[in-house]
Amino acid sequence: MKTSFKILGSCRIDENKIFVNQQLVFDNFAINFSQFADTAYQNQGVDYPRFYKMNNLSKLGFLAAEYLLSNFVESPSAHVSGELTGIILANHYSSLDTDLKHQQFIKQGVASPAVFVYTLPNILIGELCIRQGIKGENTFFIAADYDIPGQTAYVTQLLNDQLITHCFVGWVEYTAAGHQAFLAFVGPSAEAALPDYTSTTINLLFHQSYGRAES
Amino acid sequence: MDALKAELKSLLVEHLNLTTVKPEEIGDDQPIFGDGLGLDSIDALEVIVLLQQHYGIRLTKAENGPKVLYSVNTIADYITEHRK
Amino acid sequence: MEANFAALLANQSAVVEYPQQQLDGSSLWAARLADDWPTALPFALAGSAQLTRFEQVAVASIQAAQAQTAIDLSSPRTVFILATTKGSIDLLAQEPEPSVELLARASLPTSARLIAQTFGNINAPLVVSNACISGLNAIVLAQRLLLAGQYEHAVVVGADLVSEFVYSGFYSFQALCVGRCRPFSADRNGLNLGEAAATVILTTDAAAVASTAPIRVAGGAITNDANHLSGPSRTGQELELAIRRALAAAGTIAENVNVISAHGTATVYNDEMEGKAFALAGLANTPIGSVKGALGHTLGAAGVLEAVLLAQSLQTSTLLPTVGYSEPMPEVRNPVLTTPQTKPLRYGLKTASGFGGCNGALVFERLH
Numbered sequence: 001m002k003t004s005f006k007i008l009g010s011c012r013i014d015e016n017k018i019f020v021n022q023q024l025v026f027d028n029f030a031i032n033f034s035q036f037a038d039t040a041y042q043n044q045g046v047d048y049p050r051f052y053k054m055n056n057l058s059k060l061g062f063l064a065a066e067y068l069l070s071n072f073v074e075s076p077s078a079h080v081s082g083e084l085t086g087i088i089l090a091n092h093y094s095s096l097d098t099d100l101k102h103q104q105f106i107k108q109g110v111a112s113p114a115v116f117v118y119t120l121p122n123i124l125i126g127e128l129c130i131r132q133g134i135k136g137e138n139t140f141f142i143a144a145d146y147d148i149p150g151q152t153a154y155v156t157q158l159l160n161d162q163l164i165t166h167c168f169v170g171w172v173e174y175t176a177a178g179h180q181a182f183l184a185f186v187g188p189s190a191e192a193a194l195p196d197y198t199s200t201t202i203n204l205l206f207h208q209s210y211g212r213a214e215s
Numbered sequence: 216m217d218a219l220k221a222e223l224k225s226l227l228v229e230h231l232n233l234t235t236v237k238p239e240e241i242g243d244d245q246p247i248f249g250d251g252l253g254l255d256s257i258d259a260l261e262v263i264v265l266l267q268q269h270y271g272i273r274l275t276k277a278e279n280g281p282k283v284l285y286s287v288n289t290i291a292d293y294i295t296e297h298r299k
Numbered sequence: 300m301e302a303n304f305a306a307l308l309a310n311q312s313a314v315v316e317y318p319q320q321q322l323d324g325s326s327l328w329a330a331r332l333a334d335d336w337p338t339a340l341p342f343a344l345a346g347s348a349q350l351t352r353f354e355q356v357a358v359a360s361i362q363a364a365q366a367q368t369a370i371d372l373s374s375p376r377t378v379f380i381l382a383t384t385k386g387s388i389d390l391l392a393q394e395p396e397p398s399v400e401l402l403a404r405a406s407l408p409t410s411a412r413l414i415a416q417t418f419g420n421i422n423a424p425l426v427v428s429n430a431c432i433s434g435l436n437a438i439v440l441a442q443r444l445l446l447a448g449q450y451e452h453a454v455v456v457g458a459d460l461v462s463e464f465v466y467s468g469f470y471s472f473q474a475l476c477v478g479r480c481r482p483f484s485a486d487r488n489g490l491n492l493g494e495a496a497a498t499v500i501l502t503t504d505a506a507a508v509a510s511t512a513p514i515r516v517a518g519g520a521i522t523n524d525a526n527h528l529s530g531p532s533r534t535g536q537e538l539e540l541a542i543r544r545a546l547a548a549a550g551t552i553a554e555n556v557n558v559i560s561a562h563g564t565a566t567v568y569n570d571e572m573e574g575k576a577f578a579l580a581g582l583a584n585t586p587i588g589s590v591k592g593a594l595g596h597t598l599g600a601a602g603v604l605e606a607v608l609l610a611q612s613l614q615t616s617t618l619l620p621t622v623g624y625s626e627p628m629p630e631v632r633n634p635v636l637t638t639p640q641t642k643p644l645r646y647g648l649k650t651a652s653g654f655g656g657c658n659g660a661l662v663f664e665r666l667h
Contacts, residue, residue, distance in 0.1 A: 038234075049253055052234040083522070083540060093406055094428055099464070103391045106467050109322050110268055113260035114231070116468030117528050117654060120384060122429045126655030129525040135537055138523045138657060139436055142426035144408040150425070154440075157447050163520065163544065177399075256530055260472055275473060 005159055005197040006189040008166075010205050011068035013060060013181040020071040022210050033179060037063060044070065048131065055098045055118035057174040058127045061089070064183040065128055065168065079166040079187055081133030086164040087125050088155050090141040091173040094121045100176075124172060136164040146171040146182075146206060152199040155186065171206065182206050220291050227287075230265050231258050243288045248281075259284055270294050303594070304611050307619050308639045312593045314479045314491045320463075321470050328478060329461045330493035330595035332356065342366070346417040351387040354410050357458040358417045360496035364454075365418065368500055370507050373419030376451040378444055380425045381411045381458070382437035383599040389462040414456070431562070431653030432521065433457060434602025435661050438499060439519030445503050452504070457603030458496035465598070466492055472529065480565035482589035483574075483635045484625040487565040493595020497604035514610045517646070517662040518548025524656035531568050531652055535575030538650060538658040542580040545648070545660035553581035556662075557644045558618055559633070560609040562651045563589020564596050565623070569652060574631030582648070588636040592623025602651050606661060609647045613665040616644055 012019045016036050018026035026043055030036035037059045041051050044066050051062060069080060079085060098118040105112050117123060122140040129138065137158050141151070155167050166187035173180050184205065186197040195201040224238035227247070231254065241252070248254045262284055266272045272294060274283055283293045306313075313330035320327035337344050337355065346358050365372055372379075390405040391397055403409060411424035427437045434457030441453035459465075469475050469492060476489035501516060502508065522541040524532040532538065546552060559582065561573050577583055590605055597604050612619060618640040627635070649661040 049233075049235055052232045081525075087523075092408060093402070096402060096406070099385075099388060099391060100397065102468065103397075103464065106322065106392075106463060107395075110264060111322060111467040111471035112264060113257050113468075113471045116471055117257055119464075119468065120428070120430050120654055122653075122655040122657060123528055125429075126523070126528050126657070129523040129656055130527070133525050135523050135525050135540065137521050139427060139429050139440065139521060142407040142411075142428050143423070144412075147423065150423075153447070153449065154443070157443060175402075255527065257528065263473070264471060 005156065005186050006191065006194040007197050007201060007205070008185045008187055008189060008194065009068045009072050010184040011064045011181070012205070012210070013064055013179070018063070018067050019210050020067050022205070024210065025067060025071060053114065054127060055095070056179070057095060057097065057121070057172060058118065058124045060174050060179055060181045061124045061172040061183065062127055062131065064170070064172065064181040065132070068183055068185060083135045084165040085134045086137035086158060086167040087128055087134060088137070088139055088141070088151060088167060088169050089125060090143050090146060090151060090171050091121060092142065092144060093173060093175050094142055095119050095123070097174050097176060128168065148202050148206065149199040152197070152202055156197070169202070216291060216295065219294065220287050223287050223290055226265055226269065227262070230261055241287060244286050246286055248284060266290070266294070270298055272297050304608065307590060307593050307608070307622065308617065310620055310622055312479055312622050313493070314592070314595055320466065322467055326477065327466050328476060328491050329466065330491060331461050332494055346413070350413060351390060351410065353387040353389070353458060353460050354414055356460070356494070356496040357381070357414050357456050360458065360498045361414070361418060361454060361456055364498035364500050368507070368509065370452050370500055370502055372454055374452065375422060377420060378422055378425065378441065378450040378453045379411070379415045379420045380427060380437045380441055380453060380455045381407070381414065382427045382433035382455065382603060383407065383457065383459050384428060384430060384433060385459060385462065385465060386410050388464045389460060392463065420454070428599070429653065429657050430655050431596070431598055432602060432651040432657045432659040433599035434497070434604065435519070435606065435649060435651045435659040436521055436602065438516060438602065438606055438661055439521060439659065441501050442516040442519060445501060451502065453501040454498065455501065455603060456496060456498045457600035459494060459598040459600045461492045461494040474566055476565060479623050480592050481623045481625045482563035482565040482591050482621055483570050483587065483628060483631050484565070485628040486625055487567065487570060487628070490564045490566055490591060491595040493597040495594065495597040495600045495604050497600055497607050499603060499607060510614065511667065512614045513666050514613060515664040515666055517551065517664040518545050519659065519661040520544030520548060522658045524658065526656055528656070529654050531572040535572045535579055538573065538576035538652055538660070539579040541658045541660040542576065542582070542648065542650065545662050549662035549664065551646055551662065556582060556585050556646045556648050558612065559585050559587040559648045559650065560605050561587045561589050563587070563591050563621065565591055570628065571630040572652070573650065574628070574633065577633055583632040585633060586618060586636050587633040588619050588621045590619065590622070592621065602649070602659065606649050606663070609649050610663055613644045613647050613663060617641055
């Protein structure tokens, strides 16, 4: 019999609002992403100076993970790190924001190593792995839209094949035109109240309006 | 020399995004890599680019990188010696 | 592909000097396609003239692979997977302030869609962008999707170009070798970039495979160092974990591996880390080789390109030499292949590691 997997927690960042498990937990009238990200980071009260070195895509994904993990329904902290946890993420525009920055540097006749290293989308995965100590399956997909059925099928296969026991899944996009982060942490659980990890539930969590905060 | 050191500290804070550090908090002899300011090898490369841009100095990480990039003092000495 | 294989056997390198390429006027040593490369193709390039250079190179590779099989690449049962780090990123330099239209044109979903159109595939293409393991990762993904029964066939293409965007960045990392690189050598001091596209077509239909010595994609795995964004693991434990899992997925053990096609970028830390990982995995006596001295580091294409060459090795019972190798390095205990060798081969292991801390391992088995 196949184990059923649950969504142990989820986080969505829409513009300046952070929702964890569909509840608004942070709302800030920032003038730009940078200000929003710094305030949201300080609000978490963690000491992680690396945060200030990250590009915007990594900051966005980092914040989603920090808020998700600090608001767990269950406490599966032991499963967050290690060789049996994976990260499978996707977006449309890869690391475009930083790509443009690197291109601007080139035009000025110089290349910055600290900028160039972020011109890969999977650097976000690398940042999360470093922060959380995650060593299992990790892949960054690029797609026109968030392919929820495809990602869910693939992650479920990795879980069923016991390559991993837990996984961060989601969609993290940052461009000058806007940003959006959705991150869920999935794994086995006996807690009946938790939503099943299916493409239907992920679809709801990703697309659904979260009540008054968005009205 | 003191002006150069002060300038270096400001450049380090700005280019390495040391948001939580004030330039004047960096000691002249304080090791800036490893535990010192929590900098890593990408920061070292960034400092090398910074030295080239601002002072026209070429440094390779393999040859004399670690020795020169030890502290603000060692960097300032190297600049004074090699500045064009 | 046969021509590439023959050139490798003859210890040739495609890496040459391009003077005054870098921002400070210094040379770039890289393996690049000639400007008029499409004229050398034995077929007419498919697709419209609107394709970018990146897309054209990928399409040419798919066409060459398609000519060798009767498998219907346009079938809804065929999945198309593109592996790349930067795709058509060279387009960004076309406009001082890139327009929204240009950014959309340069994006990877656009490239994947246009490439898929050239062979009539209507499925949503999958794009893997996992730094330097992208190609290997895409083959592992394809194998899993076929095993799960989601598709019957897979077209996996890995492609990347040597653009100013990429080489100026690697130069700022002081990661580039002046001259031809020296994988697994004591005096190695950096990598050469290369541009390439390579394609593998996978199928679950044994009857559709024409070769008398078909290659089975036996198993693969991906792990992460969780240590540093650009520097590899100090211990090699995470690559070893990927190797261990790939062998388990393949249903075999380390002792059965006849050859390792390593990442072997010729940077100080990568080659050292791989040596440690092979020893930890019980593979310290297995012959290893790297093609980076001949073809350069082809980034997102490397995993596919080098897997194709490994498959050819297994099928022809021929081990390729490590072009550029000079002298042994203490951290690598494996015998490094320096001359072509002929011997019966069954299992081959391909490894790769990349920025972001990712590692990948893939096991091929020659059947019959």
